[in-house]
Amino acid sequence: MPPVTDPSLLSPLGKPTEYRATYAPDLLYPIPRQLKRNELGLAGTALPFVGEDLWNAYELSWLNPKGKPVVAVGTLRMPADSPNLIESKSLKLYFNSLNQTVFANTDAVAAVLGTDLSAAAGAPVAVELQPLGSRPAAQIGCPEGVLLDDLDIACDAYQPAPQLLAALDGPVIEETLYSHLLKSNCLVTGQPDWAMVVIRYRGRPLDHAGLLRYIVSFREHNEFHEQCVERIFCDISRHCRPEALAVHARYTRRGGLDINPFRSSSGFAAPDNTREIRQ
Numbered sequence: 001m002p003p004v005t006d007p008s009l010l011s012p013l014g015k016p017t018e019y020r021a022t023y024a025p026d027l028l029y030p031i032p033r034q035l036k037r038n039e040l041g042l043a044g045t046a047l048p049f050v051g052e053d054l055w056n057a058y059e060l061s062w063l064n065p066k067g068k069p070v071v072a073v074g075t076l077r078m079p080a081d082s083p084n085l086i087e088s089k090s091l092k093l094y095f096n097s098l099n100q101t102v103f104a105n106t107d108a109v110a111a112v113l114g115t116d117l118s119a120a121a122g123a124p125v126a127v128e129l130q131p132l133g134s135r136p137a138a139q140i141g142c143p144e145g146v147l148l149d150d151l152d153i154a155c156d157a158y159q160p161a162p163q164l165l166a167a168l169d170g171p172v173i174e175e176t177l178y179s180h181l182l183k184s185n186c187l188v189t190g191q192p193d194w195a196m197v198v199i200r201y202r203g204r205p206l207d208h209a210g211l212l213r214y215i216v217s218f219r220e221h222n223e224f225h226e227q228c229v230e231r232i233f234c235d236i237s238r239h240c241r242p243e244a245l246a247v248h249a250r251y252t253r254r255g256g257l258d259i260n261p262f263r264s265s266s267g268f269a270a271p272d273n274t275r276e277i278r279q
Contacts, residue, residue, distance in 0.1 A: 023112075024097040028120040029090035032083060036227040040234045049233055049263040051080040052270060053226055055091075056279075059256030060129065062098045062109055069099075072106065072131045074113070075273065080263060082123035085226050092255040106131055140275045143198050145176030148212040161217040162235035167204040172243065174202040179215050180276075182249060185222045193225060195251040196276040197232065200268050203242030211236075225251050229261040237265070244268060250276040 020027070037043065057074035064070055078085070094116070103109045110127045117125040130136035157164065182197040197215060199206075214235070218228060233247040246268035250260045258279050262270050 019093065020097045021100040022097060023101040025094065025116040025119075027090055027094040027097060028116060029087040030084035030120045030122070031087055031224075033085055033226070034083070036223070037230065040231060042234070047081060048237060049080065049230070049265055051261065051263040053078040053080065053085065054260040054262065054270075054273060056253070056258045056260070056273070056275075057091075057095060057256060058253065058258075059092075060095055060098070063100060063102045065102060065104060067102070070106070070131055070133075072109075072129045073136060074130070075128045076113075076117060077126040078117070078121050079123050079125075080226075080261075082121040082125075084120060084122050085224065086117065086120050088257055088259065089255065092257060095256075138275060139273070140277055140279070142277070143176055143178045143271075145178050145198070145200075146208070148177055148179045148208055148215070149181055151209055151212050153209050153213055155213055155216045157213065157217040158220040159217060160221055160231060160235070161214060162239050164210045164214040164217065165236060165239040166207040166210050167240040167242070168207055170205045172203055173205055174200075175205075176200045177206065177208065177211065179212060180278075181212070182215050182218060182228075184218045184225075184228050185220065187222045187224050187227075190222060191254070193251055193254070194278065195225070195249045196278075197229075198246075198248040198250075198271070199232075199236065200246040200248075201236070201240075201242040202244040202267065203240065206236075206240055206242075225249065225259045226261045229263055233263045250279060252276070252278045 055076040060072045060074050061069050106129050110129045114125060114127045178198040180196050182195040184193050229247050229249050237245055244265050244267040246264035248262045248271055251258055
């Protein structure tokens, strides 16, 4: 299905759904990233960041050649410079369409997913599948850095308020700051999205209290996960002028999927797939 200019027109989000249990790649619904990037002043310019969207899929199943179900967890890595993101409910519906579909083996499933997701995104999407019979392990932890959430602050802004951001006078430092207080809402349905956000930077010290108030200011904001992270990256870049910056958010799962966008200017490698405690 080709992208449209208004994601609410054809998106399956918020609409009654007929679930299909046999392979249906046409269910994937791409949304052009540039629509929201235009709002951030990124029209006609080179992107100020690199990165990826890392998806974890916990409800994957198909049939082996004998008709026996296989269950697996999957990891998808979609480059931030792909023309499209993929709407999450459409991805869940697409995964459901594998439930009664026969595949020769796990590699065949991964190949099909890679082909279909890359076509929808408009760029190569890396796919890794781990059948639960292989007993894959998951790591849960917190970043090595400063947790902002214990700061005693007053909050009264619940729409993005970049004016709260500031860099303080002082020498150039490098630090990692994180918070569990990021909440935004789905752009189409208004359902709450919860996340831990991690900010790594090199530059003059960021005002921690102002940064936490800014993170809280997303609380009633309607935007997709990937778009929120790019907005945070652009706001910090413009208001604080760090020499280097990375923003990473790990959103709690919905519909068997969690989405973990990462955006970086330079000098910071993508984080590993350590889960946030609520994932």
